[in-house]
Amino acid sequence: MKLGANVSVAKTGLLRAVEESESYRADTYMIYTRSNRGGAARPIDQFHRDESWARMREVGIDDPVVHLSYLVNLASERAETLEYGRMVLREEIKRVEYLGFRYIVMHPGSHVGAGTAVGVARIAQGLNEILTGEEKLWICLETMAGDGSKVGNRLEEIAEIIELVTHKERLAVCIDTCHNYSAGYDIVNDFDGFLATFDDVIGLSRLKVAHINDSRHPFAAGKDRHANIGRGSLGVEALRRIVRHEALQDIPLILETPGGHYRHEIALLRGETDELPPESAAASDGGE
Ligand code: FE
Ligand code: ZN
Ligand code: FE
Numbered sequence: 001m002k003l004g005a006n007v008s009v010a011k012t013g014l015l016r017a018v019e020e021s022e023s024y025r026a027d028t029y030m031i032y033t034r035s036n037r038g039g040a041a042r043p044i045d046q047f048h049r050d051e052s053w054a055r056m057r058e059v060g061i062d063d064p065v066v067h068l069s070y071l072v073n074l075a076s077e078r079a080e081t082l083e084y085g086r087m088v089l090r091e092e093i094k095r096v097e098y099l100g101f102r103y104i105v106m107h108p109g110s111h112v113g114a115g116t117a118v119g120v121a122r123i124a125q126g127l128n129e130i131l132t133g134e135e136k137l138w139i140c141l142e143t144m145a146g147d148g149s150k151v152g153n154r155l156e157e158i159a160e161i162i163e164l165v166t167h168k169e170r171l172a173v174c175i176d177t178c179h180n181y182s183a184g185y186d187i188v189n190d191f192d193g194f195l196a197t198f199d200d201v202i203g204l205s206r207l208k209v210a211h212i213n214d215s216r217h218p219f220a221a222g223k224d225r226h227a228n229i230g231r232g233s234l235g236v237e238a239l240r241r242i243v244r245h246e247a248l249q250d251i252p253l254i255l256e257t258p259g260g261h262y263r264h265e266i267a268l269l270r271g272e273t274d275e276l277p278p279e280s281a282a283a284s285d286g287g288e
Contacts, residue, residue, distance in 0.1 A: 001243055002063060003212075003269060004028035005255040005262035013047030014099070017064070018055050024263040028252040030065040030105070033095055034088075038071055044095040053100065063252050065140075065209055066096045068106040074126030075109030075119035075151050082126065089130055097136050103209050103252070105140045105174045108152035108161060119151035124164030133167035140174040140209050146183035146222030153183045153222075155201040162202065173202060176211035176256075177242060178227075181234055184220040188238040195247055210253050212243060212269070226283050228257045229265040230276040236268060243269050258283035 004026040007017045014031075021029040034041035056062060069092075072085040089106070096104050109126075111119030127139070141158050144150040152158050162171050180187050180194065187194045198204060214232030216225035230236040243253050255262055259280025267273045 001249060001253065001270070002027040002251065003243065003253050003255070003266045004030065004061075004064075005257075005266070006030045006032075006067070009033065009047065013042075013049075014052035015048045015055070018052050018059070018061060021061055022059055024266055026061065026262070026266060028061060028063045028065070028254070030067055030252070030254040030256075032067050032069065033092065033099075034069055036070045038069075041091065041095070044098050047099060049099055064099075064101050065103045065105060065252050065254060066092070066099070066101055068092055068104050070107065072106065073109045074123045075111045075114075076122070077112070077114060082122075086126060086130055089126075093130070093135055093137070093139075102137050103140050103172070103174075104137060105142050105209055105211075107144065107150070108141050108158065110149050111151055112149055116151055116157060120157055120160045121164065123151060124161050127161070127165045127171070128167075131165065131167040131170050133170060135167075135170050137170075138172040138208055139170055140172045142174040142211070143176055143179050144183065145176075145179035145224035146220070147224060148222070155198055159202045162206070172206045172208035173198075174209040174211060175207065176213060177234060177239065178211070178213035178215040178232070179224060181219055182215050182217055182221050182223055184222075186219065187242065188219070188234055191238070191242050191245060195245070204247060207247070208251055210242075210248055210251060212239060212253050212255050213257055214239065226257050228259060228261055228277045228280055229255070229268055231279045236274075236276070240269055240271065256283070 007020040144152040146153045213226040216227040217223040261277035264277045
């Protein structure tokens, strides 16, 4: 099991991310390389790549993930937004290749009223303009929580995007337990059924990253509000079953829960404690 959390790269870049991950006794981690409020990205050669990989090898932290800025929306109808999104994604591919990471997780996009079919087509077109097939990483489309203006609430929508992209060998998928449950996939009672559907619709070989979050809202609520592990509608037992599932043993499992209780929550998921973390105000991963 490779458990980790969404960690900071403030000041010392990856050195900070690794240090924070060590404090959680994590096996892996996820970062954002740039602010979700926009602005110029910090130069990637200031992230202390080589020292950090050396430290990661020493302490057994591996297979880190980058999450793309939320400001990227390849489904937008606004030319400026599209242009910005393409610029950031192109730049991010170069930055993440420099870091030597294998995954960029991205939200497929928001169609803002134009409808899912239009959104799917725009996202595929955007990816076709960017991907050359030479990338040394996978773009992992994240499954969404069921909000009507998002693309990617249903596995079929993700499959349609992949189908329309020329260099589909560079595409993969990131599931998010909060999102999937909220979108109406009953992964609490039937995670095997969900994976069987995933395999049918997309193919399990594309499952490369999973976000492990509890959900503030009940089943099928269509809302993206993450809760601390055991403090939401999924509960500890279901989330433990999920992180221990054989299909998820080789992929990074990343917590995006509020309040900074990652060390405790990772121990809880591993079964090292049964005590629940304190309850923190709900967070989203920016999907709203
Ligand atoms: Fe997520
Ligand atoms: Zn979320
Ligand atoms: Fe996300």
